[in-house]
Amino acid sequence: NAGVTQTPKFRVLKTGQSMTLLCAQDMNHEYMYWYRQDPGMGLRLIHYSVGEGTTAKGEVPDGYNVSRLKKQNFLLGLESAAPSQTSVYFCASTYSGGRTLNEQFFGPGTRLTVL
Amino acid sequence: GNSVTQMEGPVTLSEEAFLTINCTYTATGYPSLFWYVQYPGEGLQLLLKATKADDKGSNKGFEATYRKETTSFHLEKGSVQVSDSAVYFCALYAGGTSYGKLTFGQGTILTVHP
Numbered sequence: 001n002a003g004v005t006q007t008p009k010f011r012v013l014k015t016g017q018s019m020t021l022l023c024a025q026d027m028n029h030e031y032m033y034w035y036r037q038d039p040g041m042g043l044r045l046i047h048y049s050v051g052e053g054t055t056a057k058g059e060v061p062d063g064y065n066v067s068r069l070k071k072q073n074f075l076l077g078l079e080s081a082a083p084s085q086t087s088v089y090f091c092a093s094t095y096s097g098g099r100t101l102n103e104q105f106f107g108p109g110t111r112l113t114v115l
Numbered sequence: 116g117n118s119v120t121q122m123e124g125p126v127t128l129s130e131e132a133f134l135t136i137n138c139t140y141t142a143t144g145y146p147s148l149f150w151y152v153q154y155p156g157e158g159l160q161l162l163l164k165a166t167k168a169d170d171k172g173s174n175k176g177f178e179a180t181y182r183k184e185t186t187s188f189h190l191e192k193g194s195v196q197v198s199d200s201a202v203y204f205c206a207l208y209a210g211g212t213s214y215g216k217l218t219f220g221q222g223t224i225l226t227v228h229p
Contacts, residue, residue, distance in 0.1 A: 004158070031215040042119075042204060042219040043159075050214050058216075090158055094215045101147055101208040101215055106158035 001026050004107035006091050012113045013081045021076040021110050023091030030096045032074040033058070033104065034066060036087040043090065049074055050096075081114045088112070117142045119205050121220035128195055128227050136190040136223045138179075138205035146207040148172075148181055148188040149217070153202040162190075162203070195227045 007022045023032065030051050035043040045058030049068040063085060065077045074093075078085060088111050092104040122137040140146065147166045151159040163172030168183035177192045188205060205220040 033216070040221055042221040043217075044219075045216060048214065048216065056214075092159075096215065101210070101217075103149070103161040103164065104159075104215065104217060106151075106160065108156075108158045 003027065004091055004093055004105050006089075006107040006110050008110060009108065010111050012115065013078075014115050015082060017081050018077070018079050019081065019112075020078075021089055021091075021112075023074045023076070023093075023107060024072055025074075025091075025093040025105070026072060027093065027105065028071070029093035029105070030071075031094045032068065033092045033094075034064070034074065034076045035090045035092065036060065037090060037109075038087050046076065046089075081112075083114045086112060086114045117146070117207060117209050117218045119207055119218055119220035121203075121205050121223050124222070125224035125226060128225070130197055130227055130229050131194045132227075134190070134192040134195045134199075134225070136203055136205075136225070138188045138190065138220060140186050140188065140205075140207050142186075142207055142209055142218075144209065144211070145183075146209050148179070149206040149208070150177070150179055150188070150190050151204040151206060151219075153204065153222075155201070159204060195225075197227045197229055200225055200227045 033048045034046040047066040052071040091107040094104045118141045149164045150162040152162045163174040165172040165181035171180045206217040
């Protein structure tokens with residue numbers, strides 16, 4: 001199993017450009033998440049999905065859109081990139097939540113720089 | 116709302132030193148608690164977890180005990196190695212209708228010197 005994979009690993013954009021980050025998981029997980037990691041801020045949830053065709057806003061959704069057309073894929077889009085979106089982006093997935101949670105499985109990350 | 120607070124970093128230790136990274140939380144109900152580790156250039160991976168009060172999670176020589184009375188989940192290791200250099204994140208899962216969402220602390224950078 002590849003686990004959670006992310007494409008691309010690195011990207012440099014100019015202000016105003018758009019791009020899509022792809023996350024794929026082969027563990028048949030229902031739930032998927034997009035986080036951003038900034039120094040001293042920990043991980044902050046951007047958007048998440050509880051199943052194919054569903055998405056919901058997290059803690060910092062502004063400037064991002066997502067889609068979950070297939071269960072194994074979760075796409076994060078930046079329509080008009082801004083320097084404030086320079087960050088490392090992580091995708092994660094897990095089985096359905098409930099009273100307890102096993103763990104979230106994380107991808108290796110995408111380092112995005114917006115000039 | 117739910118929140119996790121970790122001790123300020125970075126933490127710098129010599130090899131074989133004792134490690135403690137403090138973590139306290141605020142949550143309603145009975146959350147599950149986690150420690151994740153992020154090695155340089157990689158994603159996060161689960162280090163250990165505890166799902167109820169007084170549970171002790173352990174892995175790779177690391178331990179943490181779920182203390183409900185002090186709302187804490189401090190990470191400890193008796194003798195650190197250079198290979199333990201990483202960023203450590205404390206996190207909680209509130210359960211119920213949380214849809215698997217985790218609340219993370221800000222992370223603590225650990226550097227271990229030979």
